[in-house]
Amino acid sequence: MGAMTIQEALGAALKQAATVLPQDVVLGLQQARERESSPMGAAQLDAILENVNVARDGAVPMCQDTGIQTFFVQAGVDSPFLKNLKGWICDAVTQATKDIPLRPNTVDPFTGKNPGDNSGRYMPFINWELVDGSDVLISVLPKGGGSENMSTLKMLPPGVGIKGIKKAVIEHIVSCQGKPCPPTIVGVGIGGGADIAMKLGKKAILRKIGSENPVPEAAAVEKELLELVNATGVGPMGVGGETTCLAVHVEYAHRHPASLPLGILVQCWADRRAQVRLSADGTAEVIA
Amino acid sequence: MKREITLPVQPEQVREWRVGDILFLTGTIFTARDEAHLLMLEKQESGEGIPFDPSQMALFHCGPVVSPDGDGWKVIAAGPTTSIRMELFEDKYLETFRPPIIIGKGGMADRTQAALESVGAVYTHYTGGAGALAAKRITAVQGVEWLEELGMPEAAWFFEVKDFGPLLVTMDAAGNNLYKDLEPTIAANVKDVLARIDAS
Numbered sequence: 001m002g003a004m005t006i007q008e009a010l011g012a013a014l015k016q017a018a019t020v021l022p023q024d025v026v027l028g029l030q031q032a033r034e035r036e037s038s039p040m041g042a043a044q045l046d047a048i049l050e051n052v053n054v055a056r057d058g059a060v061p062m063c064q065d066t067g068i069q070t071f072f073v074q075a076g077v078d079s080p081f082l083k084n085l086k087g088w089i090c091d092a093v094t095q096a097t098k099d100i101p102l103r104p105n106t107v108d109p110f111t112g113k114n115p116g117d118n119s120g121r122y123m124p125f126i127n128w129e130l131v132d133g134s135d136v137l138i139s140v141l142p143k144g145g146g147s148e149n150m151s152t153l154k155m156l157p158p159g160v161g162i163k164g165i166k167k168a169v170i171e172h173i174v175s176c177q178g179k180p181c182p183p184t185i186v187g188v189g190i191g192g193g194a195d196i197a198m199k200l201g202k203k204a205i206l207r208k209i210g211s212e213n214p215v216p217e218a219a220a221v222e223k224e225l226l227e228l229v230n231a232t233g234v235g236p237m238g239v240g241g242e243t244t245c246l247a248v249h250v251e252y253a254h255r256h257p258a259s260l261p262l263g264i265l266v267q268c269w270a271d272r273r274a275q276v277r278l279s280a281d282g283t284a285e286v287i288a
Numbered sequence: 289m290k291r292e293i294t295l296p297v298q299p300e301q302v303r304e305w306r307v308g309d310i311l312f313l314t315g316t317i318f319t320a321r322d323e324a325h326l327l328m329l330e331k332q333e334s335g336e337g338i339p340f341d342p343s344q345m346a347l348f349h350c351g352p353v354v355s356p357d358g359d360g361w362k363v364i365a366a367g368p369t370t371s372i373r374m375e376l377f378e379d380k381y382l383e384t385f386r387p388p389i390i391i392g393k394g395g396m397a398d399r400t401q402a403a404l405e406s407v408g409a410v411y412t413h414y415t416g417g418a419g420a421l422a423a424k425r426i427t428a429v430q431g432v433e434w435l436e437e438l439g440m441p442e443a444a445w446f447f448e449v450k451d452f453g454p455l456l457v458t459m460d461a462a463g464n465n466l467y468k469d470l471e472p473t474i475a476a477n478v479k480d481v482l483a484r485i486d487a488s
Contacts, residue, residue, distance in 0.1 A: 040466075043310055043454045044415050051421035064353045064365035064419035101364065103353050146370065146416065166485045174478050177467070178394050179370065181416035228484065232477045233470070237416055238394070239456060240470050270417045 002285065006081075006276075009284035010092035010138070013274035014069070015100050016286060017140050018061045021052045024209040025185075025246065025271045032183055032236070032243035041241020045183075048236075048269055063270045066102040067142035069093045069124040072206060078134035079280060085136065086126060093117075093124045105145070127199070134280035139206055139273060147180035147268035153198055156260040165190060165262055166225060172264050173229050173245065178238020181268035183246045185209065188225070189263035192253035201263035204249035206273060211249070218250045225250075246271075292451070295389075296344040299408025302388045305457055307464040311412055312453035316430065316446060317346040317391065319366075322373055323442040325381050327434060332384055339433065340446070342385040349374060349392035351441030353419075354429065361429040363447065365419030368393035371411070379403035395458055395467045404461050412455035413466075425452045 004012065029052070033045040055062035071089055075082055094117040096102055106120035107113070118124065154168050169188060176182075189201030212219040225248040235241025246269070255261065275288040291305065295315025305311075318340070320328070328338050352366035371392030374381075378396060381387075382403040390396075390404075390411045404411060414422070430446040437443075458466035 040308060040310075040456055043456060047415035047418050047421060047454055051415070051418035054424050055420035058420065058424075060420050060423065061353070061365050062420050063417040064351070064367050065417075066353075066365075101353070101355065103365075144417070163485050163488070167482055170478065170481055170485070174474060178413075178416070181393075224488075228481045231481050233474050237413065238470075239413065239458065239466060240473070268417060 003283040004285060006088055006278050006282070006284040007092065009276045009278070009286055010088060011096055011099065013138070013140055013276045013286045014092060014096040015059070017142050017272045017274040018066050018100055018102060019059050020056050021062060021270065022208070022273060022288070025269070026052060028209040028246040029183070029269065032246065036236070036242050038235060038239070038241035040239045041235040041243070044236035044239060061100065061102065062272070063144060064103060065144040065146065066100075066105065067144045067272070068105055068148075069118055070141045070143055071124060071126045072129070072139040072141065072203070073126055074129050074131045074137040076133035076135045077130050079136050079278070081136065081278060081282070085138075089124060089126060089138070090119060094119055136278040138276040138278065140275075141206060142272045144268055144270065147184065147266045150176045150180040150266040151198075151201070152264050153194055154262045154264070155194065156262055158255070158258065158260040160260065162221065165260070166221065166228070168262055169225055169248070169264055170228055170232065173266075174232050174234055176266065177234060180266045181270070182234060182238060183236055183243045183269050185267040185271050186225075186229070186245055186248045187263070187265035187267065188248060188250045189265065190250065190252040191255035191261060193256070193259070194261050196253055197261035197263035198265065199263070200251040200253060201265035204251040205265055205267045205271070207249045209247040209271075213250050218252060222248050222250050295346060297388050299386075299388060302410055303408045303461045305410050305460055306462065307457050307460050307466045307469070309457040310453065311389070311455040311457065312451045313346055313389070313455065314450050314452070315345070315448070317348045317449055317452065318342065318447070319348045319350040319352060319443075319445045321349060321351055321369060321442050323438050324434065324444045325374055325377050327438065329377060329380060329384060342387040345387060346389035346391055347387040348447075349390070352445060354440060354445065361432070363423040363426045363429060366422040366426060366447070367417050367419035368414040370394050371396050375400055382407050382409060389455075391455055395465075401459055401463065401465060404459055405463055408461050410457050410461060411459035413458045414453070414455055422452070425449050
């Protein structure tokens with residue numbers, strides 16, 4: 001896809017996220033299928049892979065839960081469009097809800113009312129980060145409710161150390177069984193504070209499968225946790241098998257001496273994401 | 289064992305199916321989530337009854353995305369929803385309406401298991417999130433009940449399906465339960481994994 005207006009690019013990114021699973025996730029699922037020895041687990045992976053093809057070929061959402069549209073924006077401080085970004089993103093979501101269509105998923109917690117267009121208080125949710133330069137990178141992560149319900153925060157006593165973190169992640173993922181639609185991608189956020197650990201965990205989900213944390217200690221924990229969680233046998237959809245998780249990604253911040261916050265963010269196999277780059281000249285493109 | 293099934297099916301036939309069997313259904317299935325279950329039970333108790341016979345179909349725990357299409361409807365996506373929410377009243381539903389097959393996600397608990405055994409029915413697991421594949425195997429929307437009262441996801445939709453699956457039998461009419469069978473193996477694996485972390 002070449003240069004577009006920002007409206008076209010955001011619409012295209014939302015459609016791509018809902019209907020086309022990123023290649024790294026498809027590859028992860030294919031590899032999981034190749035090593036699956038349980039016929040019941042293998043049948044789940046076959047259905048997932050066939051579903052992914054049907055959605056892509058028909059340009060229809062891969063899951064009926066098209067999620068809460070969550071954005072991560074890295075905004076270049078020299079971009080002339082900073083004041084327009086929020087409005088553009090909100091408009092793109094209401095338009096995409098009609099065009100694709102997306103399931104209207106935003107509900108008022110007090111009245112139970114659903115505006116029907118995925119808008120609402122703080123919705124779509126936008127995470128902002130200011131960066132150098134004049135480009136703006138907008139990532140969209142439509143996150144389903146079933147896996148989000150399995151995300152959790154643990155405030156561990158620091159004395160349990162990294163071993164305590166590993167155990168807590170394993171015990172939590174096993175307790176989820178098939179509910180978050182495994183094989184999942186697990187984002188592990190460590191340190192910072194309660195909210196920061198959760199946010200880091202969610203940011204970790206945005207990373208591609210196969211990527212590793214550049215800090216060797218964190219990368220070693222990612223690798224070890226992936227191997228250990230897949231040794232539990234929970235398997236695809238919790239029916240037993242070799243692959244419970246496609247990836248474990250760790251992001252961390254320094255912590256308070258008295259705290260060891262651990263955010264465990266769970267993403268279903270439908271790890272939907274897309275990215276738009278908006279240049280200073282006003283042209284935009286879908287880059288991932 | 290892979291089984292290609294044409295609905296309706298009789299309880300005697302269903303009692304022969306076992307946990308681990310994979311079904312592909314052809315025929316009519318209907319959707320019901322929390323609200324539709326409750327409404328149908330109320331209507332039956334009040335003597336009004338319901339305008340179809342669930343024993344001739346399969347019950348699908350699903351809140352589909354459906355679009356108007358000419359005079360009718362078109363299914364956009366229709367994957368399973370989490371079944372355990374229906375545990376509160378599924379035993380009563382099974383005993384009242386006798387659907388021979390439940391299609392859902394994640395399994396159910398003891399009360400449903402007992403009702404499956406008494407009426408001769410199975411619970412089957414459909415792959416979570418496979419909403420586009422499900423929509424492709426739905427060849428027609430035959431109708432909908434209670435759309436005004438319950439809204440799109442909670443209404444009872446009637447789908448004509450062809451080779452709808454894979455539906456993995458995870459609870460059968462002989463009392464077998466895949467989830468319970470897996471528990472001791474997973475618990476032993478977890479114990480081993482935690483010991484490896486301690487030893488590292």
